[in-house]
Amino acid sequence: MFPRKPTNLIVAALCFCVVFTSLGPVTLAQKKTAPVEATPPPVKEEFKFGQVDLEVLEQADLLDVRLERDGLVLADEAANAYLRRIGKSLIPRGLELERVSWRFHILRDPQPNAFALPNGSIYVTTGLMTLLDNESELAAVLAHELTHAMRRHTYMHNRSNRKKFLTMNVMAAVGAYAPGGVVGAVIMVVTTVAPFIMVATIYGYSRDLEREADLKGIDMMISAEYPPEEMVSVMKLLDKDFEGENIRLFYNDHPALDERIKYLSSYLGGRADKVTPQMELHRERAAYFQNVESVMRHDLQLSINAGRARSAVYLAQRLVDFHADSENLFWLAESYRTLGPRSPQLTEKELTNSAKKDAAKKSLKRTNEEEERELLATPAGKENWQRHQQMAEDLYRRALSAENPVPVAHRGLAMLYEKLERGSDAAAEYEKYLELSPTASDRARIQRRIETLKEKVK
């Protein structure tokens, strides 16, 4: 399990940054390029399947079917092939495990997360793939998850849970704070099929099992010539909390970020210095973005649908910085339009645990529209809205003047004008959109909007 960690351990992180800045990519490239020694992770071949384990396996197989059937798995062949290639390169050669068949899937979920099922299915969310910076970081996630499956952590976790009776209480806690949106959809599916897998999905396994997955994951990365220190970078990335949703719960038993960084650094030791040219290639950002650009765009749509506007703005900006084409500019514009009167970043006060809990409770009491109305009644909300609508308009215009402009930018502009009560401008933009996309799947909705706007203008 590779969940986001709600931590606030700045000192340790800074110390780590200082150490690793001196070992940055350029420095590393100049260092020794000696062949890397790696120890393939030993696999507990002695694992004996009991009836309880076979039941877990059956539930895992059903979970695969359910996620696929419910439209939660991304059917992007190129992106899936890319994920599969990385995943397979990490698996030790000749390794065969009883009742494990390796499969790699991308989950349509904007929440950064990944999990492994005991049958060998590894899931990485679009939200996590969009947040990562390079292939090595994705390899770190996969190596960690592969270790969970190789070392039969799910079975061990289930056996231990059955003894501890904890699951029920943890589920109650999840019920109190489970986020909505697509995140909720995945949680709901997982809960139905195997409650204990859901617990692992959100909170991770025990400290010991997570530690083992981190350390063995590093060995696998080295074997496949991925720079192992990227495991630490992923942890820092997962610590980012754009939406104020990482609530620390009593049961959250993961090793804290600083503790993980500490033991990973100590385990890495001198091995972090050994860099091969292949490792350097795996660290390239542009190559990674090129491979997952379609996933990133899909994730932006999901983030916007789920009201994760702050994440959307951050991620879309990265995409535009990489490739400022018409479609990426459109996504950034959409993100700003969705951000509306909200602040682009949460304040330190808003990121405290109690503030996050309050916000979670408050979000249950009002709809998104009500939240926007409340914010627009404040001077700060008005100011944010003015700034964001201006940015969105500029970006839509840029998207339309770029090479191969995407027609949806007209639709975005129309929605913005509609909100600004510029009825005739909005209708004109909607009409342009339909003219350029006569077979658009949202044609009925747009036509209805045009009719309503024209009636209002009359």
Added chain:
Amino acid sequence: MRDRFGLKMFALVVLVVVSGSHRINAQFIHPKIKSKETTIRTVVVMPAKVNVVRDSMKGPEGMAAESDELSVRVEKMVAEVLSKRKNVTTLPIPGAAAAPADGDSQQKYNVADFQTKFDELLPKIMKKRSDVKKGRFSMGDEVLNLNLEKGADAIVFIRGAGKKLTGGKTAMRWLVGGVVPAYLRLQIGIVDARNGEVLLYTDPDLAGDPTTAIDRLRKALEEGFKKLPEVKG
């Protein structure tokens, strides 16, 4: 005198505790339905999501296959009750059966995303169910993107959670107490297919093993749609 006062207080406390621990099952109807401005003649029933877990002495265990079966049963029964009791016709979901290999993953995503949108709205509805009567909740005009058949008036979303007790847990319930008995609790929302407004919310429930209590399920659903006006002619 003091004794009688104490007795009254005790009775009051018991009354408060008992009424507080009981969920009041009710139906909440949008004013447009009440005033007959909107009539529900045809609906599209979205795939139901009903989750059942087996509560054993060693914690909850997933019942994926049984949950799938129950979801289909509830979905069919909702359509049946709406048809028999309210004269409402059920239409199919366009492209619902299409697999990604058919090149129709977009429609599959659309359905999935609308289900998710309802999941996001549901806790807010449940927080103040009576606000459905004020027309406070809506899924927006994005519902039109589902491209349902032109005659579709509304979309039905079904969610549910249930629990079945194992033999050990049942024994524990009788011997020790403090164990919630088997149940099934449904949450059903009917949304306007043209503008996304939540037209009806109902949460029927039943006591007993959710995987076998078929008649009780039908009764609960009939009760749950009691206030929905019947289509004449």
